[in-house]
Amino acid sequence: MNGTADNLDRRALQVLETVFGYSSFRDRQADIVSHVAHGGDALVLMPTGGGKSLCYQVPSLLREGVGVVISPLIALMQDQVDALAEVGVRAAFLNSTQTFDESKRIERLVRNGELDLLYVAPERLLTPRCLELLESTRIALFAIDEAHCVSQWGHDFRPEYIKLSVLHERFPQVPRIALTATADHQTRAEIVERLNLQEAQKFVSSFDRPNIRYQIVEKANGRKQVLDFIDAEHAGDAGIVYCLSRKKVEETADFLNQNGVVALPYHAGMEYPKRAAHQARFLREEGIVMVATIAFGMGIDKPDVRFVAHLDLPKSIEGYYQETGRAGRDGLPASAWMSYGLQDVVQQRRMIDESDADDTFKRVQGGKLDAMLGLCETLHCRRMRLLEYFGEPAQPCGNCDTCISPPVSFDASVLVQKLLSTVYRVDQRFAPGHVLDVLRGIDSDKVKQWRHDSLSTFGIGKEYGEAEWRALLRQVIALGLLTVDHEAYSALKLTDAARPVLRGEQKVQLRQYQKPLKAKRTSSGKASAYLESDLSKEQQTLFEKLRWWRMETARAHNVPAYVIFNDATLREIARSQPLSLTQLHGISGVGDKKLETYGDALVALISGAAIPSES
CATH class of the missing domain: 1.10.10.10 (Winged helix-like DNA-binding domain superfamily/Winged helix DNA-binding domain)
Known part of the structure; x- marks a missing residue:
């Protein structure tokens, strides 16, 4: 048995390297992949950008049959499928955006065993037609993404998620892996209960995102403050600005555009084609700022979002963590910025008090808001307060505003x-x-x-x-x-x-008032200065050429730029300057399929650039 297990683990590493281009697993990934590949159920809590997708994608490729991924993110399924196609994985999706003939074609691929991964919206999965389709084929595993949606107390509740207990009832022999980036103890217990995961092994990674700098400022003129913040620290960067109301989204997007920031609005009141077009532009173009309500963002895979800003107070720490976690998925420096004032407190209290919910729900939401206020008003390290909320002890981080400029109490x-x-x-x-x-x-x-x-x-x-x-x-x-x-x-x-x-x-100890200050511009006022780049001037020039090549290639393939290569991979290429396919293959993020597709073009570009390496 041990020999079989060792062989499976070796195959997992081989898939990771040859398909996805990574030489080793991160954090708990290896344990999770091994457990699920061997047929075990799992509950995985891992921060955004921590590599949750690989935890079900690799086992799906190791096990016989098709891996079925339940995701509430219809608008993003195409990009997820495109990204897998780029690395040579046979993937497709079934959702309401497809024609009947297209759905039939996908169903035929499933029955014939010609897919490695199938993405399904929960509404589609629960239809008799889809359940019969799945019962007629070999299923490798079920991955329930964004599993916190099952919680009625949570910030992203989806009623259809409660019905996903049907997977345990109708497919008892198929392993299930539930994944989320944010869940307090109450939400974890609800996921386990509602999805019948009592026997599942729990894998809880650190919630810390050390590359994100947290900053909360006294609100004076929120729109002007966020513009100053963008101009000073993130000029030309992709980012997300969250607002509480649809009207504020539209007004803020207009204000940013009038002041030289390319911004797009996104909220549930927009016509779907326009909303989808704005999301596609944000994912596929460089340097777009999305101004949105919380209707936007869950499952966004864009790795180079350099900042997330809040113009209004989030309802809970879970919501704040989920939203700010969309910044810096590539591991490079990113910012979580918020303006916060008295009206935010009053408004959130009013929303709870005036809701139609019962007293129990109001009490829970009031407790969550109190915790969020505690994060805003803390005199100590914000990251410590954030991590302690999720039950994780921490030390002062040195990378939040209260650490960098300690408040006076x-x-x-x-x-x-x-x-x-x-x-x-x-x-x-x-x-x-x-x-x-x-x-x-x-x-x-x-x-x-x-x-x-x-x-x-x-x-x-x-x-x-x-x-x-x-x-x-x-x-x-x-x-x-x-x-x-x-x-x-x-x-x-x-x-x-x-x-x-x-x-x-x-006695009452409070934070001393500090007049809001205009954000200070970095030395160049550009994103490259904020990133504290370890590239030389010549390597930075090559990096920019690689980004231009990536943008043109993405346009030709009609996919988001990060699907070709993310910034971290391009930076490594610029640093090491591989002059052969063998050298290129050793770079993180360059698997066999991408080497075959883009290797010659990259080597030719690097050779033509003739950039000297630093000694």
């Missing part, structure tokens, strides 16, 4: 008492703006109308401006000392936790 107990007292004096009936006017001694018409200028707290906070008080109020709400009653015109109300603070029995 101070004893805010007296200021908080002034704020809480003012809320109390206005009978807990008024919204933040009015409370702050009273606190700062502003003689507004409304203050005079309610005679709040005669209160003992009127003007007791006049030494600070509105921005400082809003930052403090935001932190107080995040700490749970105040709540916003949306049924009473967003009135601020004291919580039980405020009492010991008012009595002076409990």
Whole structure:
């Protein structure tokens, strides 16, 4: 038995090298591949860019039959199939975008055993026709991608995912591998329960993405701030900007375009052809910025997204982690940037309070929002807070804003008492703006109308401006000392936790307000400077020639540029400058099929470039 197992593991390495062009597995990949190839079920939690796809693609090629991948991402299946075709894997998909004749052709390939991998939308999989098709052929494995979609508590819930327990019931002998990049303990338990994976082996990789720099700034003018950030650190880079509303998506995309950034809008309210065209441009062209709601992004395989920006507060750490994880999948430096202010806190609380969900769901969502606020307001390393949420201990990273420029904390107990007292004096009936006017001694018409200028707290906070008080109020709400009653015109109300603070029995330590600063431009203002390139000037010139060749080749093949080679592979080619097919074959990401297809052209380009290597 051991001899058979060793042989299978050797074949796995051979497939990895000859098909995908990698000399070794990363992290837990080898264990996962071996376990599934031998027929075991698995639950895999691995960060975006960690190589989840190989965990089911390699076993599919090792086992007899077709590997069936259940994916909710209809719009991306074509690109996934194109990428596999480039490395010589026979792959196809079945979904609602195909004609009846095209679907019949694919079904015939499945029955004849002429496919290695089949991508299926969950809705299609659950139809009697598709289930009968699968029962009539040999199945190598089932891969349930984006498995967190099964969780009713999660940020990407898909009702049809709950019905995927049918795989265990109708195909009990076929191994199943469920994969996700983000799941807290509650979501993991739900995946196991709903997909009948109680006996599955669990593989949990580190959630850390050390190449991503996390930065959260005080919101002043969000659109202007994100433009400054792009201009300073990511000019000409591909990126994603997330907004909460469709209207804000359209307005932000227009604003960026007017200011020289090539940006496309994407949200669920757009006509499907336009939405699909924008997604295709983002995937296939260089340097496009997608401005989107969270309707965009799950499963995006584009490896060279250099930044993800949030103009509004995400609902949960899971959502934030999933969205920011779309940056830097190639392992090169990337940014996760967010602007965040008082209105974000109020708006998210309102969305929870006004939803039609039951009290249990609201309580869970409120807890998730509290954790997200904790990440924003932390005085310590953001990465530590992020990883600890997923149960992973960590040390200060040195690559987030709170590590690079540690915030100043101070004893805010007296200021908080002034704020809480003012809320109390206005009978807990008024919204933040009015409370702050009273606190700062502003003689507004409304203050005079309610005679709040005669209160003992009127003007007791006049030494600070509105921005400082809003930052403090935001932190107080995040700490749970105040709540916003949306049924009473967003009135601020004291919580039980405020009492010991008012009595002076409990100290409050807060982050000192810092005026938002304009992002500083890198030395060249271009992406290449931010990447801290280890290429010489001559090698950088070759790298740019390789990128131009890749773009033209991708156009000719009608596939995204990264499907040909990703930036990391091109950088390695530029660094080592192989002058023969043998030398080229040793570079990570160059498998047999790609060597056969592109090898001669690359060697000719490099030879013609005549770039001297560094000694």
